[in-house]
Amino acid sequence: MELFQLILQPNSLAHIGAAFPLYMPTNPLLLSCLLAAATPALATPASSLNSLSETPGTTPERGASITGTVLDRSGQPVEGALVSVLNRSTVTDARGAFRLYGLPAGEATVTVTGLSINPITQTLTLENGKAHSLQLTIEESVRELAGVTVTAKATSFAPEVDGTTLTAGKKNEVVQLDKLDANLVMNSSRQVFAKVPGVTVWESDGSGQQINVATRGLSPNRSWEFNTRQNGMDISSDPFGYPEAYYNPPLEAVERIQIIRGGGSLQYGPQFGGLLNYELKRGPRDKKFQFETNNTVGNNGLVSSFNSLGGTVGKVNYYGYFQQRLGGAWRDNSEFNVRNAHANVQFQATSKLRLGAEISHLGYVIQQPGGLTDEQFNRGELRSSSRNRNWFSTPWTVPAFTADYQFSDRTRLSLKTFGLLGERNSIGFTGAVNVADAANPTTGLRANRQIDRDRYRNLGSELRLLTDYGLLGQQHTLAVGVRAFGANLRRQQQGRGDTNADFNLDLQAPRFGRKLHFRTRNYAAFAENIFRMGSRLTFTPGLRLEVIDNEGRGYLSLNADGSENRISQNSRRQVLLYGAGTEYRVTEQTSLYANYSRAFRPVTFGDLTPPATSDVIDPNLRDSNGFNAEVGYRGSWANVLTFDVDAFWLRYDDRIGTLRRAVPGGTAGQTQQFRTNIGTSVHKGLEAYVELDVIHALTGDQSLPHFDVYASSALVDARYTQLRTATLVSGGIQEGDLQNNRVEYAPKYTHRFGGTFAHRGFSATAQLTRVSEVFADANNTVAPNAAATTGRVPGYSVTDASATYRFAKRFTLRAGVNNVFNKYYFTRRAGGYPGPGLLPADGRTWFASVGLKL
Template structure:
């Protein structure tokens, strides 16, 4: 055992594994036999010497891997029958190994115990892959047959201080990023030609729980955790709709770091500086004492921003406690809080962008803030090695506050930016308040049928969300952040209520050792209600609205995965998806506008076919083709007022369909080792992440008034807004001993910003084409003396002027420049 462990340790270290050694005791608990020709299943737990679960370590059989959960448990399905070596590796532990004989049809269960945990060895090359594919069951999520990615942030060279999304998601093909917030607070991402606006086409979660304003009525993610505190990001494309509901983009889940299981106390700090006055600090404390494990962090960053009038002060706090009540029951409580004030520099016209200083701003009094508090309670019960139950109850106490001048920079306002005259214009004050409560119960169980082991996942969801929206209030004439209303009432005061009930079931059926088939179904029940007044007349009377909608949505789909070799597999998936009617869709922009009382949710499907895997620890790849259909898109069309042949009105209803189809490809090659087969040499990994998307309307009804007649039209074949034809990211990482550095090039095609595919910009810069762009980033990490880390980077190395979006309202209006060249440097210590 000692000899095999040392040999395995040497091989893993030569291959660049960041693990440090451990001895182990491995004992099979039971072994069952069945007919030959069927796949084998391996389950088990990894424990420390005190018998406590070890979370987050990698368990591998050949190229098949799984990561242990909070209970130290792992599962590997469909393994080849026969003798196999099981290895356990991870940061701060020495690899352990155990040789077992796998029999067909029934599971073998192991208990693996590490003897010690030590600090990372000096001189070990750090070159672990930052992107991997999830196993068939990832935690309590089924991913078999679905396109998915797991981004592990500790293995990235990236600017995590300001949440650089284009670096963090670089290896996820097809991710579109809006770069209009240099503070990094707003993460705006999407895939497959969908809108990146605050990631609202994703079902966005933290630790598996809701963090957006209201997934069923206002799915914008104003809160995103600081990426310095995130362990990994889990992405499941459209197939995630069956387990998590809307949206078309699938699941985007941030999983936070946890305290170590083998230490009573561990402290980590990382402090950063950068240009434009950037200062950041991240501090965490965690550990395990008896049956209680705990973890918490405080993160703050302040800066002046790359553009004028873009100061920010962002503060994040998180704390969680886990209590192992019994061998089977684990209880937890956590809370996350965000507080910040960000100055909004507003938009630019095209003339200002191309002929003037792109860093200038003519809006010095616009501010934005979204204080966000997310409490949660969890309970996990392990009935047996095969069956576990998870209950998550979560809430939201949040706000969205803005004060400023919302008009375009091309619109003159009296003394609008000249407070010295004493006649500055009063600012507009808008405030939202969110109060949400939800609970999700999930069951995951393995069971035997016809000589095979299969996996069932089922769940229930109950959620309530309440939004109070007050807009068009009269703010002060100052320039600081001030939320005091200067009038008796807001110009608009609305309240929205959502009640959501859902149930789902999904099952992995295993056929032999190589094929899985995973059907699923989900039923959503949604009850929306809107009350309040849209505006006030001159006499003070309210123009009230009353909106009610109750509907059921049935989602269904199926996935299949065929393992071509031990390291590669084909996968295919078809899943229905929908996007609920939002509260914005129910709020007419003017009192003369009308909302269709039969307005429907947008519905459609995702379909994908791909091939993914790895080869000899040298090559990793994933190539797929996809087809996304987005029916019943919501928009506004002019029509005659019912009963009149002359008067017209704007009518908000379902007006169109779009089809998004394309190819996504990711490949990463360990170039030096592929050429030399000498794993003692430094690593030089190159990667390419590309997507080609053709997103077009197959129908989009229009109507224009010509004299006294309405002329109907159709924007069929026009490209969908903000859907780039291609998105390419190429990069290379050099790693030797404790040092690694990554260079990355991003190329994105031009996009249109409206369904008319307008090319020439208007005077305000709110419509018109967004040109394609290229941008280069460089980052580096150096770990030394076991506990110290230095990071640094240069974003937009060649100081390119570009922009990724135009805005018709918040936070513009106008085109919103991306940041030019910026740099950061961090120094961290772990004790």
């Protein structure tokens, strides 16, 4: 409570920093700038959110602004309503909120329109330097009550201020999960991200648990090129040392997915891909109790049940769910049992202060069928498996506490404190796919399996302040924040397991063959500001300072006498990121945008771990760094056309790799593997998304059914401009450069085309996905090796179809077929887990669900 007592003091951000010194950056100059920028805003007088009000600015100004919310008759926020004032318009977000800036003084009419909404208006007088607040309540149209089809776009663009996130001038998408016809039970990524152009998906996990996505030619491996979050909080193993996201919430529980491309690095830190944030559902505000259940069956023994409870009692909003999904997946030896649970409580302590607590838990055991050889794939043996002893489990618990304080209509403060208690456990036979997991002819026993175990213990906190202020006749928006984060990873590998076939992590030897402890400490501060220049143009510069401290120690291997081959690694550095975006409103509903931002990818723990004791890590190993740049045009027309077209340029410097070199001071011909920064890649291309409501575009009659067609495409040229190589040839070292080679797993094109028919409570969607061939290694090897870990990955086409029927206000039926035409294809070759070998995607699968809401 000491923190919240300090927060309630109007001018006390400095006191907060004093109370929590570990949460502040170590750079005093930047901290002083943040405090100087933020503190005046905290003194802004408060105004009511429930009625029209005016808040004086700090200086005489020529512009005015309007903020507000749109609610329905039950008090629920209305998302997607179009709010128009003069020549400006915006769309309400998931909280029903909207903001409009840079409005001229004088009488103005605020209009709220949308499908199934009777238009409402309110007239007010805008005054220079005044911030006006509105709460507007809409009425449902008679036509909706008569059963007219009502649909909203499943994928949209965020407003320029989305919660405490600034998105003006950045390429972004918001995916609304409840508006999709998709297989959410199995987390079908290619359906969920269908209208996000350029998303590359790895489809190598038949359980549906792992979501492997990336954009712009980056690696999809467990989404590690994204800063992956849930409700705005980190969920990956360690964003600064091991950024793989083993946990993803079940998509049945997700309200929306927020995606910000590379420009998100200024507010959320490292990773070239930007931000990928899953926002979970909340309990309804107009009901004390609501129960929802969704039960699904499918082929290969799929059975899933998702159940949730939520509501609002007095000042408390609550929500929780439990999901269990089990089955045999599509391939042999791919049994899975997945359990997800979550609980969230929000307490409105005062009219301005909201406190929250939540916890998410994942528990699962998955049998991994391993890889195939190319010969097996070409013979059509995609469902076969030569591994029945490989298992994987990642129990994951994410607790969090939040506090939000609304100083006024202009200023709000958000504190998120979050943790992670997680593990990564695997046991299995790790030999190459062309090596049989066969029994010893003498003993009749198979080889002892290998056990690898990671344990993660993380704790972090982020404090963000968002404020509107007046300057030079305009309303501007400032976002500042500080972050403190600590992570501890204990890694135990090469343990001797049993010879059985079940999931068993009991060691058969006293010690693991490798044992390491990695520690990360991170402190960061950022500031980003939307400057509004008139009613049409915004300019958004930003800075972020990262302070990172990595430490690693332990032993890589054991000698024959039991002694340890120990290592000790330390790295402390500061990284300054900067960038700017701009957006120009061409018409009321379209805008041009451009963005440039620096990005970096920290040296991972894997980069710091030599594969063998003779290998050497460069003591001057640097973080990968570079930038994202984009320019685009997006918007809508006449409520029937939505589009976003952009060109991008991504530069990825100081990529990390391994070279062969002569041992310094060694004997002639003595060499060693040396891990260092070896190259640069450049990714450039075009991304486009277009969606047209065909029937309404032709007729203008909203009472007719909807038929929306869409195209989501990306053309990418991702190549190495430098990638040094050094290999051992005939006793000597031969140097080379893979310049102009294509970046591995970067498709030249990714196209998704589809259509949705909707009438009353029924909707159906069909989608075609086409992806070009890629290479599995930087050498651009075409012919596969015997172990199927390198070689070309052919292009493919796959079709999906899903349908939803809602009736009697309480019931929902869903069904679908993925890979309708049973195409044989694969998206990945793996050198280790979950392979090794070629990992085929699923053939034709189906599901059917029955849902009930009480």
